[in-house]
Amino acid sequence: MPETITITDDRTGKTVTVPIEGGVFPSSALRELDPNLYCYDPAYLSTASCKSEITYLDGGAGILRYRGYPIEQLAEKSTYLEVAYLLLHGELPTTAELEQWVFDVTHHTFIHENMRKRFVDGFHYDAHPMGMFVSALAALGTFYDDSKEIDDPEARRFQTLRLIAKAPTIAAMCYRFSVGLPFNQPDNDLSYPANFLNMMWKIGEYEVDPILERAMDVLFILHADHEQNCGTTAMRVIGSSQADPYSSAAGAASALYGPLHGGANEAVVRMLTEIGSIDQVPAFIESVKTGEDRLMGFGHRVYKSYDPRATIIKATADDVFTVTGKNPLLDIALALEEVALSDSYFVDRNLYPNVDFYSGLIYQAMGFPVDMFTVLFGIPRMSGWLAHWEESLNDSAQKISRPRQWYDGPDERDYVAITDR
Numbered sequence: 001m002p003e004t005i006t007i008t009d010d011r012t013g014k015t016v017t018v019p020i021e022g023g024v025f026p027s028s029a030l031r032e033l034d035p036n037l038y039c040y041d042p043a044y045l046s047t048a049s050c051k052s053e054i055t056y057l058d059g060g061a062g063i064l065r066y067r068g069y070p071i072e073q074l075a076e077k078s079t080y081l082e083v084a085y086l087l088l089h090g091e092l093p094t095t096a097e098l099e100q101w102v103f104d105v106t107h108h109t110f111i112h113e114n115m116r117k118r119f120v121d122g123f124h125y126d127a128h129p130m131g132m133f134v135s136a137l138a139a140l141g142t143f144y145d146d147s148k149e150i151d152d153p154e155a156r157r158f159q160t161l162r163l164i165a166k167a168p169t170i171a172a173m174c175y176r177f178s179v180g181l182p183f184n185q186p187d188n189d190l191s192y193p194a195n196f197l198n199m200m201w202k203i204g205e206y207e208v209d210p211i212l213e214r215a216m217d218v219l220f221i222l223h224a225d226h227e228q229n230c231g232t233t234a235m236r237v238i239g240s241s242q243a244d245p246y247s248s249a250a251g252a253a254s255a256l257y258g259p260l261h262g263g264a265n266e267a268v269v270r271m272l273t274e275i276g277s278i279d280q281v282p283a284f285i286e287s288v289k290t291g292e293d294r295l296m297g298f299g300h301r302v303y304k305s306y307d308p309r310a311t312i313i314k315a316t317a318d319d320v321f322t323v324t325g326k327n328p329l330l331d332i333a334l335a336l337e338e339v340a341l342s343d344s345y346f347v348d349r350n351l352y353p354n355v356d357f358y359s360g361l362i363y364q365a366m367g368f369p370v371d372m373f374t375v376l377f378g379i380p381r382m383s384g385w386l387a388h389w390e391e392s393l394n395d396s397a398q399k400i401s402r403p404r405q406w407y408d409g410p411d412e413r414d415y416v417a418i419t420d421r
């Protein structure tokens with residue numbers, strides 16, 4: 001069978017044959033037929049916007065791999081910082097490389113005092129931490145002279161280190177401000193997840209529980225990348241204009257903020273709280289089927305089977321609950337999942353739990369307020385965003401992102417004076 005596709009323009013009879021590689025054919029074939037012919041593809045359902053070597057996702061089979069390594073193996077054997085290195089460099093680090101990388105990240109965790117005193121302190125007392133996180137990322141870039149030197153690989157390396165190292169510091173700072181607690185400085189003797197938990201929770205004596213430290217690291221690994229999702233696409237699109245990575249990351253974080261994307265973990269816990277008890281589950285399922293409600297944490301543009309991250313998160317939840325006690329919303333979540341997985345509405349549409357269905361329950365059991373959930377997603381996604389940013393800058397096929405449109409508005413008409421309308 002030839003691995004090609006032939007397209008005929010019936011208006012002119014012109015034909016073009018182009019190769020299919022990896023299930024993709026170049027849309028430039030259309031321009032060969034007619035330079036003014038475009039694909040209409042709202043929400044990019046049929047568009048591959050780039051070539052990427054970072055993350056492989058098979059939505060039908062429920063497979064997720066970073067640089068070829070199955071997510072299950074990384075979640076079991078690796079650490080978030082090692083995974084971040086893998087995403088950015090393409091290979092797992094040697095012992096020496098990992099030591100240097102961990103040292104470098106650990107020694108870039110502090111932020112300029114003005115970020116807290118002038119910038120964060122300017123927010124209203126009940127500002128949403130995710131709104132603060134988004135703005136703080138953009139503001140951070142203004143502290144570095146070299147932030148715009150995106151053509152210099154060494155400058156890019158520094159921005160990458162800074163953003164990965166400072167994301168937890170900014171996140172914890174936003175939380176401590178929102179509850180009126182003094183900010184805890186980073187502690188360079190702690191691991192990446194332990195340092196974050198310490199900055200979040202330390203009041204007087206505080207020691208990070210190793211089970212919670214590991215759970216945080218696993219959650220960071222699971223959220224580190226997910227190929228061309230809405231936030232990562234925003235990162236690439238903004239980066240394509242040669243904006244600095246802080247502004248691009250702020251744009252990516254803004255996309256993540258929405259309830260259909262990273263905001264879903266927050267929406268899941270709000271939904272479970274509203275359902276309130278197991279006996280309300282059937283009524284809620286009915287309201288989803290009539291379109292009145294949406295089952296948050298279910299469904300995915302790419303996964304048409306169980307999200308592999310949800311399986312790992314479910315197991316992580318069991319570990320966390322041994323320390324924190326069971327989240328009372330878990331039983332409602334399990335009942336919802338059981339009903340949904342046997343109901344034809346969900347089965348026919350291939351709607352399964354996604355990464356956000358159980359993650360919020362863990363976060364809540366660990367003491368995080370729901371407002372912080374999407375921030376917890378944004379901290380590790382930073383490494384994925386930056387890996388894609390770096391890849392796109394080195395991709396000679398990329399240019400400034402600039403889709404075309406299908407104009408469907410009025411034809412030319414004359415201006416009408418306001419008195420005549």
Ligand code: CMC
Pocket residue numbers: 229259260261262263264288293294295296297298299300301302349351354355356
């Ligand atoms: N509850 C009820 N019905 C749903 C749901 C849901 N969660 N998700 C999809 N459907 C229905 C949808 O109404 C449509 O039905 P019909 O064919 O009758 O019109 C069908 O399933 C196909 O859905 P779609 O909206 O065309 O699918 P999509 O690929 O555009 O949307 C999604 C994907 C993730 C936005 C959507 O499934 C959703 O809104 N899920 C809830 C929010 C959520 O959990 N988001 C987190 C996604 S994973 C993490 C991340 O990306 O950050």
